[in-house]
Amino acid sequence: MDYSNLQKAEATPEAASMIETFRAIGYNLETAIADIIDNSISAKAKNIYVNRIWRGDKSIITIKDDGLGMTSEEIIQAMRPGAQNPLSERSETDLGRFGLGLKTASFSQCRKLSVLSKRQESSAAFWTWDLDYVAYSKKWELLHWIPEGFINDLDSQKSGTLVIWTDLDRIIPPCTEPTNENIKHKFSLSMDKVKKHLAMTFHRFIEDKSIKIFWCGHEIEAWNPFCIDELKTQPQPTENINSGITMKGFVLPHKNNFSTEQAYKRAEGYNGWIALQGFYVYRGKRLLLGGDWLGLFRKEEAYKLARIQIDIPNNLDSDWQIDIKKSKAYPPSIYREQLESYAKSVRKLAIEVYRHRGKIIAQRAGQSFQPLWREKKKDNKWSFIINREHLMIQNLKKLAKEKPEQAIETLLKFLEETIPTKSIYINEAQGEEHQATPLTNMDVNVIKQTLALMYKNELIIGKNQEQAKAYLKTIEPFNNYEELIDNL
Numbered sequence: 348m349d350y351s352n353l354q355k356a357e358a359t360p361e362a363a364s365m366i367e368t369f370r371a372i373g374y375n376l377e378t379a380i381a382d383i384i385d386n387s388i389s390a391k392a393k394n395i396y397v398n399r400i401w402r403g404d405k406s407i408i409t410i411k412d413d414g415l416g417m418t419s420e421e422i423i424q425a426m427r428p429g430a431q432n433p434l435s436e437r438s439e440t441d442l443g444r445f446g447l448g449l450k451t452a453s454f455s456q457c458r459k460l461s462v463l464s465k466r467q468e469s470s471a472a473f474w475t476w477d478l479d480y481v482a483y484s485k486k487w488e489l490l491h492w493i494p495e496g497f498i499n500d501l502d503s504q505k506s507g508t509l510v511i512w513t514d515l516d517r518i519i520p521p522c523t524e525p526t527n528e529n530i531k532h533k534f535s536l537s538m539d540k541v542k543k544h545l546a547m548t549f550h551r552f553i554e555d556k557s558i559k560i561f562w563c564g565h566e567i568e569a570w571n572p573f574c575i576d577e578l579k580t581q582p583q584p585t586e587n588i589n590s591g592i593t594m595k596g597f598v599l600p601h602k603n604n605f606s607t608e609q610a611y612k613r614a615e616g617y618n619g620w621i622a623l624q625g626f627y628v629y630r631g632k633r634l635l636l637g638g639d640w641l642g643l644f645r646k647e648e649a650y651k652l653a654r655i656q657i658d659i660p661n662n663l664d665s666d667w668q669i670d671i672k673k674s675k676a677y678p679p680s681i682y683r684e685q686l687e688s689y690a691k692s693v694r695k696l697a698i699e700v701y702r703h704r705g706k707i708i709a710q711r712a713g714q715s716f717q718p719l720w721r722e723k724k725k726d727n728k729w730s731f732i733i734n735r736e737h738l739m740i741q742n743l744k745k746l747a748k749e750k751p752e753q754a755i756e757t758l759l760k761f762l763e764e765t766i767p768t769k770s771i772y773i774n775e776a777q778g779e780e781h782q783a784t785p786l787t788n789m790d791v792n793v794i795k796q797t798l799a800l801m802y803k804n805e806l807i808i809g810k811n812q813e814q815a816k817a818y819l820k821t822i823e824p825f826n827n828y829e830e831l832i833d834n835l
């Protein structure tokens with residue numbers, strides 16, 4: 348297209364509204380801080396310090412690293428929205444993509460973003476984005492300002508960067524006094540969540556000792572979703588998908604097979620077992636999203652021991668639709684079938700962990716193990732029946748001759764307490780065969796006899812025929828046999 352002869356009109360983004368829009372990208376505190384740490388890792392930091400200072404609505408969050416740092420000009424460039432083109436190629440270890448994270452992550456949580464940075468052999472420099480000033484001046488202008496008390500923060504380091512968030516209006520409401528214990532507690536809980544999120548998001552960096560993250564002075568321990576140190580974890584073969592993408596499944600041990608109860612609790616993470624099943628997608632070594640079946644399956648109790656690692660290189664960002672927050676990824680449709688079939692095999696093994704346990708318990712009890720409920724398969728349908736040979740049933744039959752009420756009550760109690768819900772659940776979740784329709788295994792003569800007896804008793808107590816029949820139709824399971832009732 349030839350642009351030279353066309354009339355033009357300038358349509359520069361309006362600074363104040365544009366920058367407010369950045370706030371609405373949808374980060375939470377965890378994903379925002381993780382995005383800042385991405386930058387530290389890309390800048391080859393070895394130590395990263397996340398800190399918070401509680402001062403009511405003047406509270407502060409800081410993220411400091413000992414990476415390469417920036418000169419004053421480089422800070423200005425870094426502060427520019429869209430500092431880099433998302434299409435340009437990045438080094439393998441660069442966790443960035445859009446040239447936005449520093450700004451969007453920060454503005455999602457605060458109104459003032461200050462950056463103090465220092466390159467080796469040069470002095471520290473600083474610049475601040477202040478949303479109130481942008482709103483007032485309507486200009487894309489940084490301020491040469493830094494919150495009090497931080498200007499010398501990098502003096503003891505050769506190089507590094509300090510990101511300071513003040514005016515944390517999204518986390519702490521304006522006019523909050525430092526004495527407000529309620530909000531202080533909430534702030535503290537949010538920061539605890541951050542700690543756990545970082546332990547998971549960067550666990551591979553922490554494990555291979557390429558970085559250390561300190562949270563309020565304490566070193567964060569890695570949280571590995573796959574429990575690779577547990578002897579009874581079953582790692583599955585790695586499968587290559589394409590273009591350097593791989594996946595590897597892990598079936599975690601049954602609760603009783605974890606080395607310690609503490610290890611089991613830890614594996615549960617902060618979201619709980621059910622939430623943490625599914626795929627874990629890594630870009631480089633950085634976890635983008637964890638515990639997600641990527642729309643292929645629902646999360647269910649029965650599959651809670653299945654976790655699958657997917658590794659994608661950073662040059663496939665656009666194929667996987669990586670978002671600005673680095674907390675989403677969608678597999679390209681051409682891979683979905685392969686992901687689904689691999690996941691199915693891992694999920695199946697995860698369910699087997701429960702079946703296997705059932706068998707072990709039976710074996711331990713010896714050959715003569717007597718289950719009260721037996722699974723019955725007929726015409727590809729399953730149902731659970733009571734084992735009539737069970738010793739207790741035999742004994743209750745004898746008791747019924749002398750004390751029928753007590754015998755029936757005991758039987759009912761045992762049935763209530765032993766309904767095999769777990770096995771039913773697993774059968775239901777596997778969904779390969781269906782449950783037999785209730786009452787299809789029932790002898791009609793037994794139903795007729797029972798109905799006749801109950802009908803007679805209702806007439807004896809004074810109901811007329813119509814009333815007695817209407818009453819029987821309200822009683823489960825006879826409500827399914829209206830015709831038999833009408834013929835009484």
Ligand SMILES: Nc1ncnc2c1ncn2[C@@H]1O[C@H](COP(=O)(O)OP(=O)(O)OP(=O)(O)O)[C@@H](O)[C@H]1O
Nearest residue numbers: 386387390425430443444445446447448449450508
């Ligand atoms: N801690 C840091 N140390 C050194 N340089 C940094 C640091 N943080 C940011 N930068 C520089 O600022 C630039 C912009 O950062 P920003 O997070 O906004 O975008 P990005 O990391 O390039 O991409 P993305 O939007 O995907 O995060 C980075 O590319 C980097 O050059």
Ligand SMILES: [Mg+2]
Nearest residue numbers: 386443448449
């Ligand atoms: Mg970034």
